[in-house]
Amino acid sequence: MDEEDLEHPNSSPEKRYFPESLDSSDGDEEGVLACEDLELNPFDGLPYSSRYYKLLKEREELPIWKEKYSFMENLLQSQVVLVSGDAKCGKSSQVPQWCAEYCLSIHYQHGGVICTQVHKQTAVQLALRVADEMDVNIGHEVGYVIPFENCCTTETILRYCTDDMLQREMMSNPFLGNYGVIILDDIHERSMATDVLLGLLKDVLLARPELKLIINCSPLLISKLSSYYGNVPLLEVKNKHPVEVVYLSGAQKDSFQSILRLIFEIHHSGEKGDVVVFLACEQDIEKTYEIMCQEGSNLNPDLGELVVIPLYPKEKCNLFRPMDETEKRCQVYQRRVVLTTSCGESLIWSHTVKFVIDVGVERRQVYNPRIRANSLVLQPISQSQAETRKQLLGSSPSGKLFCLYTEEFASKDMRPLKPAEMQESNLTSMVLFMKRVDIAGLGRCDFMNRPAPESLMQALEDLDYLAALDNDGNLSEFGIIMSEFPLDPQLSKSILAACEFDCVDEMITIAAMVTAPSCFLHVPHGTEEAAETCWKTFLHPEGDHFTLINVYRAYQDTALNSTSEQCVEKWCQDYFLSCPALRMADAIRAELLEIIKRIELPYAEPAFGSKENSLNIKKALLSGYFMQIARDVDGSGNYLMLTHKQVAQLHPLSSYSITKKMPEWVLFHQFSISENNYISVTSAVSPELFMQLVPQYYFTNLPPSESKDILQQASGHLPTTAVKKEQDVCEKCPDATEQRCMIQ
Numbered sequence: 195m196d197e198e199d200l201e202h203p204n205s206s207p208e209k210r211y212f213p214e215s216l217d218s219s220d221g222d223e224e225g226v227l228a229c230e231d232l233e234l235n236p237f238d239g240l241p242y243s244s245r246y247y248k249l250l251k252e253r254e255e256l257p258i259w260k261e262k263y264s265f266m267e268n269l270l271q272s273q274v275v276l277v278s279g280d281a282k283c284g285k286s287s288q289v290p291q292w293c294a295e296y297c298l299s300i301h302y303q304h305g306g307v308i309c310t311q312v313h314k315q316t317a318v319q320l321a322l323r324v325a326d327e328m329d330v331n332i333g334h335e336v337g338y339v340i341p342f343e344n345c346c347t348t349e350t351i352l353r354y355c356t357d358d359m360l361q362r363e364m365m366s367n368p369f370l371g372n373y374g375v376i377i378l379d380d381i382h383e384r385s386m387a388t389d390v391l392l393g394l395l396k397d398v399l400l401a402r403p404e405l406k407l408i409i410n411c412s413p414l415l416i417s418k419l420s421s422y423y424g425n426v427p428l429l430e431v432k433n434k435h436p437v438e439v440v441y442l443s444g445a446q447k448d449s450f451q452s453i454l455r456l457i458f459e460i461h462h463s464g465e466k467g468d469v470v471v472f473l474a475c476e477q478d479i480e481k482t483y484e485i486m487c488q489e490g491s492n493l494n495p496d497l498g499e500l501v502v503i504p505l506y507p508k509e510k511c512n513l514f515r516p517m518d519e520t521e522k523r524c525q526v527y528q529r530r531v532v533l534t535t536s537c538g539e540s541l542i543w544s545h546t547v548k549f550v551i552d553v554g555v556e557r558r559q560v561y562n563p564r565i566r567a568n569s570l571v572l573q574p575i576s577q578s579q580a581e582t583r584k585q586l587l588g589s590s591p592s593g594k595l596f597c598l599y600t601e602e603f604a605s606k607d608m609r610p611l612k613p614a615e616m617q618e619s620n621l622t623s624m625v626l627f628m629k630r631v632d633i634a635g636l637g638r639c640d641f642m643n644r645p646a647p648e649s650l651m652q653a654l655e656d657l658d659y660l661a662a663l664d665n666d667g668n669l670s671e672f673g674i675i676m677s678e679f680p681l682d683p684q685l686s687k688s689i690l691a692a693c694e695f696d697c698v699d700e701m702i703t704i705a706a707m708v709t710a711p712s713c714f715l716h717v718p719h720g721t722e723e724a725a726e727t728c729w730k731t732f733l734h735p736e737g738d739h740f741t742l743i744n745v746y747r748a749y750q751d752t753a754l755n756s757t758s759e760q761c762v763e764k765w766c767q768d769y770f771l772s773c774p775a776l777r778m779a780d781a782i783r784a785e786l787l788e789i790i791k792r793i794e795l796p797y798a799e800p801a802f803g804s805k806e807n808s809l810n811i812k813k814a815l816l817s818g819y820f821m822q823i824a825r826d827v828d829g830s831g832n833y834l835m836l837t838h839k840q841v842a843q844l845h846p847l848s849s850y851s852i853t854k855k856m857p858e859w860v861l862f863h864q865f866s867i868s869e870n871n872y873i874s875v876t877s878a879v880s881p882e883l884f885m886q887l888v889p890q891y892y893f894t895n896l897p898p899s900e901s902k903d904i905l906q907q908a909s910g911h912l913p914t915t916a917v918k919k920e921q922d923v924c925e926k927c928p929d930a931t932e933q934r935c936m937i938q
Contacts, residue, residue: 238331258283269375274408280412324354334349364394368631375406454482456596461497498528502531552599561649562867566822568865570868576608625654656683684822688705691813698798712772726852813887820892825858829856842871859878
């Protein structure tokens, strides 16, 4: 999306239709209209407010505005249109409005407009901004749909949504019949959902000749998309202002010192403007933030205040917007320094940015299908990412980009385009989705970048182990129900198992808490002991999954007994917990409960705290996470994965790390290979319980190890019926179980 689209933070989410809204109180004298000259808004039939005309003037200044006629002409004559423009050209806010005008002109006979975004924050902010520009109400004529939040009605004309939400809509509405125009934005992010949509929409366009597809892309993707979609019209938009680029050789060796020196030099120069610093990872943000806060207190106050803003990756990140009116009226000059990673490329929405500092590298998560784990890899950013960072300065006549690398590094070590997420991620959820839409005849997808065969095989194998596939490799009834949940397939399987073990209430709480961002705050230096003391009140002896239930229940009790939202936030602050994360978990849990009721799954009353309930929760967890088991091999907290040779330690926030009581066998939720190999969200399990619930053909395929021998011995202590059941599975087709996924 474009940063220029969101430079009006004071846009009201609601518009009042009263006579006083037509006055010139906003200072725009030309906005005063005589009653007889009032123009009616065609989208709601009400008179335009004075603010509409004020914003219209600003829209007309956007680089894309002069291309409106060409765009509308191409939209009428072609089914697919490419729109290529730099950041800040206005394509993410203006193109959807023009498409809404097109749909209005044909009386919505083919449906409304939907525009996808990769980040949920951008979807929400664009919807607010566009509703303001169109002079309509948010949630009525213009709305947004993001995970676990729907701000639309059946009458909504223009929807902004995250790409994964449109993908999920295709499960129930495969040909997207509610829409006459679909706009795919943020293509340069190469998210998995966007790549899947690009492939599936090829077939949808053939089935629906009246459907229009608009693809907003960066200039570097033009040739790839042109060859992918054929000879389609292209609209190119350029920004006005050139950007000064300064390459600093040798700065990468000591990037922290180079960054600090540059920031303080900019501040001492007296040149006004905010600074954005692109760092490699979240840990670098934290380190730079601490140093900046320490050093910033020694600065000359006459130069103005230096405000450091950390912008964290993905769900953790907030939005960096223009200053509000209160900040602008502040007598002391404030220079804001934003510390971010690659996530900030689409989340910096302020025209006050005059300086960008780019380290040129990033720490990416790359999935290894052989060991079913993510590795954190430090690698150069792509040339397209470097260009996007440069474009943040496109509206500043005197913007400067400081690259902490050489021009040679940029041309030789940086690849042209950002790697597709599909080629670096776990594909299990994507394959489950593709199997689901295959039922509607859309399973054959022509991907722009094909996923690795090894990753596809691993995904099919995992779905087979989870009983989501039948003997022919199609979705089983179990798999169809699993696909209804907007969760990782392993979590979906655990919820379905919880129906059998009478612990659904507890399991959906766990699912919500592990899906939401971490509820435990990153604590400032010096407050670690106080935070640990607070967190100890929630610890549960059975493990981290149970601790998360305790945290959620405490939050829920506080919310029910508090008189205001401020009291809840204060409670979270006192216990070093993230209030936004807990709110998100609450919303996720509510949606999961709604799905369970909709598909009429059995739902037992909560019985958390009893011994039987704790055992049942572990059974449900093992039903989905039997592939994520580790054993403490030396009694000192060195956990060896059951499926491969990697060794990891418990995460410092684990209840076992805090109590110093290390169980021998644990089930874990997440594992990443990095400088510190941690397994996070762990709970103790017994070998006997594992052998009771693990699919026998999965256990047979495990590599030989001491852990496997211990488990084999444990199976001898199982009840005879359980062992007989497992043997029966194996004896029916001893060879087929090993070859089954190979055939698929």
